Amino acid sequence: MTILVTGGAGFIGANFVLDWFSQSGETIVNLDKLTYAGNLRSLASLEGNPQHVFVHGDIGDGPLVQRLLAEHRPRAVLNFAAESHVDRSIHGPQAFVETNVVGTFQLLEAVRGYWQGLDEAERSAFRFLHVSTDEVYGSLKAGEPAFTETHQYQPNSPYSASKAASDHLVRSYHHTYGLPVLTTNCSNNYGPLHFPEKLIPLMIVNALAGKPLPVYGDGQQIRDWLYVKDHCSAIRRVLEAGQVGEVYNVGGWNEMPNLDIVHRVCALLDELRPRADGQSYASQISFVADRPGHDRRYAIDARKLERELGWKPAETFETGIRKTVTWYLANQDWVKGVMDGSYRDWVAQQYGAGKV
Template identity: 75%
Template sequence: MILVTGGAGFIGANFVLNWLKACDEPVINLDKLTYAGNKDNLASLAADDRHIFVQGDIGDQVLVAKLLATHKPRAVLNFAAESHVDRSIHGPAAFVETNIVGTFRLLESVRQYWNALPSEEQGRFRFLHVSTDEVYGSLEADAPAFSETHQYAPNSPYSASKASSDHLVRAYHHTYGIPVLTTNCSNNYGPYQFPEKLIPLVIANALAGKNLPIYGDGKNIRDWLYVGDHCSAIQRVLAVGEVGETYNVGGKNEMANIDIVHIICDLLNAIRPRADGKSYREQITFVKDRPGHDRRYAIDARKIEAELDWRPAETFETGIRKTVEWYLANQQWVGRVMSGDYRDWISQNYSERKGV
């Protein structure tokens, strides 16, 4: 059995779904169900005895200790995180509380559990921490991609909080011997992504006839990773990764934001044309850039490729088509998550970002 934290969020839910498709090993799924945690993501597992869902906080050490003692998982995979840069700018406290304090308390619970295990079980146990390439900061246009030894230089409250959690995980390995693994991934996209992020936001706004807001000049570059490929990489790291090591996971798809939006518009033009026959590109509008917006991220994934024999299965062309088709086929899911607090958040974030 494994324990997954944050398993009702975008990446965590995809991991749980993919895990239970691939094997019969049960999953304890601990999620606080904040705005981005959504049990609808796990609806297909409602009658599946292999999936045990528990609503709770990784910082609740009494609850986590009880789950560990009761279910005795062989691994803990930590997906739980506040993860949106814009939200961290408006309200950094939640990011400090979840990503730093929450990770610390989770590590403390795991340390106590691990110390009580027989030596053979200690050797098999793993704590896998899922992190981000944003901890490395921003790259110049001609700079080499981020490797696992790249200096940390976080530029937002979000990335700083994730960098802090990475350091805590490393420290608990070197100080206490906890068998940890860390992954730092590039920008994920795919099914079940909360529509505050670029790709699902553009799809949703395009279909609703709204503006497609692009920060600055739209030339900020990211390496895009299909979420299913990310999940397969995490499974591979858990299975054969070397204890104490970090593995960067990328999709080999460096693209500017404006190019991503053009591709989505063109796909929608072909699959779901506007009633007036015009292009969705006409809805693009440039808005004031966010503070401290990193210019470029790029992942050097040669380590995981060479040492663990992992490579992404999707190109951006195949992955983005799957993503657009999923959102078109799941408009009820989109409608439910875009109600209430989400509308208030979008209004807050974009109301001051007038056209430039």
């Protein structure tokens, strides 16, 4: 038995692949384009494992995907492949449309052709699981109920608009062609192997380097934080028992303002790796101009997933953030390996000006 995972060298995808092999001997064909956030070092522990078949390629390469499907005959395709950083989508939206919209379309077309050629039993058992985001729902006001699976789509950034388009394509392939799809919309993930441009790993990396800890605006943007390994367990459960055509929201039940997150990280670093001068890392916090169209609040209502499939997160934010900070402290070689010139240029461009 085999599954095809796209984007399996990225943050969530790599964590999923590693978790999968910790619990299953089933082969994974791992297709990843290895853009800036795809990192094969994240999968170093799988070197020499014949059950992990890595393929460097693009989901938008229809002939390649068709060949992989015909050769490996997977029972499921899990689509993690995406451009996923809001800030980058503001500065360069074209790549997000190409990967998240056109790439997903090309992947769906290849999968549809493969699925239609299976025998009846294989066709019935096959699944296409699309991993998406809560950002497709837009922004919530204080006191508004959390996003449910029926919440109206109101994407506010090129990134979230491209993911919304991909969600709609996936839905349409089920309703038009009968493709057995599943969609998950998750809240903000955090944990090991996270490329250090997102909030939590950026704070850890900058704090240890003695650099400013840039916080957008007033830092009161609220997110629901989901430990990445909990997300992986939710995806496994949806793949195993989710109802075809359904959407499942995956959240951590941890709504928290960004500034509070930064202070939590600083407090853990003060405990685990104190500064030589005895000061708190919180003294490095620096407020910068807010990004355009910054959504104020996201919150996920994950009760459907718990009610129908029996899933709920294993980690609280307190346990998850401690595991995360501890992982980064213990894996500085991995961090150094991703801190290349292009990444430093990006951080300088994004946070170097506009302090408020």
